[in-house]
Amino acid sequence: MTAPRPATLAVLGSLLALLAAAASRRTLDAALADDGQWVRPAKDLAATRYSSLDQVTAANVKTLRLAWSFDLGVERGEEAAPLVVGDTMYVVTPFPNVLYAFDLTRPGTVRWKYEPTPATEAQGVACCDVVTRGAAYADGLVVFNTLDAHTVAVDARSGREQWKTRLGEIARGETMTMAPLIVGDKVLVGNSGGEMGVRGWLTALDLHSGRLAWRAYSTGPDRDVLIGPGFKPFYTFDQGRDLGVTSWPPEAWKIGGGTVWGWLSYDPELDLVYYGTANPGPWNAEQRPGDNKWTATIFARRPATGEAVWAYQVSPHDLYDYDGVNELVLLDLDLAGRRRKVAVRPDRNGYVYVLDRATGEVLSATPFGHVTTTKGVDLTSGRLTYVDAKKPELGKVVRGVCPAAPGAKDWQPSSWSPRTGLLYIPHQNLCMDVEGVEASYIAGTPYVGSATRMYAGPGGHRGLLTAWDPVNARAAWRITERFPVWSGTLATGGDVVFYGTMDRAFKAVHARTGEPLWRFETVSGIIGQPITYRGPDGRQYVAVLSGVGGWAGAIVSAGLDARDASAALGFAHAMRDLPGATPKGGRLYVFALP
């Protein structure tokens, strides 16, 4: 018998590695499809936040009660979604971004805790509370971003750090608050800091090594934006060379924002990753004449290379901080008798967009909130039409600007139920007065140039849950809330929709009618993302974090003084009564039927 030659060994080795990778891919696909688990903040790659679990139903949810809870020890805005992988739950807290692993076989017990100890200075460049929107799981790794602009991968079993990569510089105002999306062996992450004059990017890291695979900037020359020959934007105004440079005053693109702090989704059939870029900087639009590409834009890219396939600028030359980062829910809908592969996006600018996700064509754009700033989207040119009278100007106060800077809807993610055909959009009803002021750029400090004060829009309620029918482009029903609905929503196979309110209520409503079915009072307001899973005991659980904060709740979590209407970039004025409705907090709640 002869010993195998080294070359044969190497071939065998790489074959084995490939097989192992394929096997773990299959395991992950199975985990993503398994409604007993919740391995990504948005549940699945299409970002539906829907689980078919149906033990909890519209009929029995009224008996739902607390199973266990855990004090997270951090009292800032708890925006993250818990993850459930097998018999373990993972929760990441706001700064200092502690990752907890809970043993679901012994409810309420901590298996391990991982502390990344981010730089404390990062708190000084985080525009809107020191939040994180959660972690993502793949191949035995829990991956998340720390406020000081690092991505870290932790072994899901042991809690040991596997790799940690620095992606940005806090000294230039870069932080990271978004939840990564993992596609294949790529971890996709983006930066925050659109109020600090940073240059936005989406970056892919290798899942197993943490090494940088590619980076696609949101501004600058085509080679930086990863725009090549394969780039086919649908509309004329998005076509041309180096628009990321030519649609700006000289050099302004270098500090022009377009950060990537929101949600990503992925279509495996088309092999396209979808995400949006944030507002241009500074807010004062007179300092940046031009379309300011590619800010407030939706991109479709190849995950392997980052190559841009199409882009659509939702809010060209944004005037109001209408970041284009909200979720793109990937659905297959029957529109005008045709089955279409669409992406549905309830945008900050107040319109629900239904886009053909293969081409970037806008099929419809319908207002879902009160809008005074724009007249609609021209479906021929694709452009958003602004209302001249509402354009902010230097030294002039423009009143009745609706939606206000946080938009008709901010980061808080919607859910979709295939059973009802409705998208459950958590959002707000705010308007603002705005005056342009001169912004000076000093690296690592805010670059805004706008004085704002916000208040409730028509009706006086500041929050809404809207059940939206994207096929007929209309609301099926709405629930109004006193404060902005700053939590995500969750839709289940039992026809129950869950969401939380800033005045400390976790609620269940009927998915078809909006009828209130159940509520539970939590220690602090809720701005987190509810999830559901099947426990090791076979029962269905529902989990959510309580802990008010974020931009909307900073008045409580950061102790702001609302005598100044411009506090928290004007948001505190609309939230003056929040301190009377909720204290700070940071607690995980898990519910089950008796």
Next chain:
Amino acid sequence: MRAAAVLGLLGALLVLTGCQREQRRFSEVAPASGRPDRLRASGFNPGDRQAPAEFRNPYERNAWAAAEGKRLYAAFNCIGCHANGGGGIGPPLMDPAWIYGGEPVEIYASIVEGRPNGMPAFGGRITDSQAWQLVTYVQSMSGLLRKDVRPSRSDHMSVRPSEQSGTSERRKPPQ
């Protein structure tokens, strides 16, 4: 006779107080070129009680410095974090709470040296006089300055009660 005496007294008062209020110091020895040797962010120290470092804001009674401080407060983007005193990324400056101390020298140290939870160190980017002008304005935001020294109403959208109306529950303005 009596009226004349009162008038004279008033005149003398005006000369004594008003001059400093209106004084423009175009060239001067930087008021803080001497740093206090004992900076403290706490009023509490181990062992025997130590007298707090005496280090007054040289612009404490200077309205021009307060107005100049207000201009610099916007120009150096202080407003981006602390808003017009109500706070945002940074803590409010119009309330009576001070994380790192509300003595002029403590405010000065926060601006120049920075603080570990996110306050950047502006030392080296601004001059000492500018730092003290900022201190003067910051003091005025919570009413720590004499009323005639505080800036008057803002030229922009009115988002907060004027600095003129501010009162501090913790400290009395210096007389």
